[in-house]
Amino acid sequence: MVIETLPARLDPEEAKRVRQERLERIGSWLLPLLIMLFAIWLWDRICVWNEIPRYILPRPHVVAQTLYTDAALLFGSLLVTLKITFLSLLLAVIGGVGLAVLFTQSKWVEMSFFPFAIVLQVTPIVAIFPLINIYVDNQTAKLLLCSWIVAFFPILSNTTLGLNSVDRNLRDLFRLNGATRWQKLRHLRLPAAMPYFLGGLKIAGGLSLIGAVVAEFVAGSSGQSSGLASRIIEAGYRLNAPRLFAALILISLTGILIFLVLSLVSHLLLRRWHESALKQER
Structure with a gap:
């Protein structure tokens, strides 16, 4: 048949x-x-x-040529900026998450310290840096502290929001079953806060780069161990517009790459269980 x-x-x-x-x-x-x-x-x-003229606005191929010929100098400075960026982001994650956990464990701690975090966030870093410059001797520590201040608050506020956004019914269920504070934190609050933390991490990733560049501008660091911001200042003084544009392009591409990497990390961590990463049905 x-x-x-x-x-x-x-x-x-x-x-x-x-x-x-x-x-x-x-x-x-x-x-x-x-x-x-x-x-x-x-x-x-x-x-x-x-x-x-090229010293005012260079053509794109001139900038690309400068990016190639000055690669050793520019990429060496990029590594310095990236070191400050990632170290400050790491410290912001450790400090922000740790303090957010303390806030959720004690309302007294939150009421006592959260206003100081807001003060750090709303105060321009260029206004804080003169104090940092007086009390901190090490140049790298100055830049690291400035970048950390910029990146710290988004992680703290987002993680705190996530830890406090646990479903009330689930909290009651854990309490009825006699869960300890540590068990509620590990099995309930931290998973619920993960999407909020990752959202804050994506914001803080870009801000840490911005903070590192702004800190270099304010500090006026120079020399072979200086970052891309110092190359921009140096190129501006020398009217070397092609190098200035090349450094700006490197900073922009680095920021885009950081955002894409953190977005990928967020997707990989959330894709199997959270609505924001699941494929939407139409």
């Missing part, structure tokens, strides 16, 4: 949905790429049409 198999066909609505998803996947990377290429082309044309 011959069994005829009919080709599986999608209904019009399903086919439209599949096409829409395919277009969105392609457009998510194609459109930004096209706009970026157009912006680079327009930048180049503006320089040519207006005959702008």
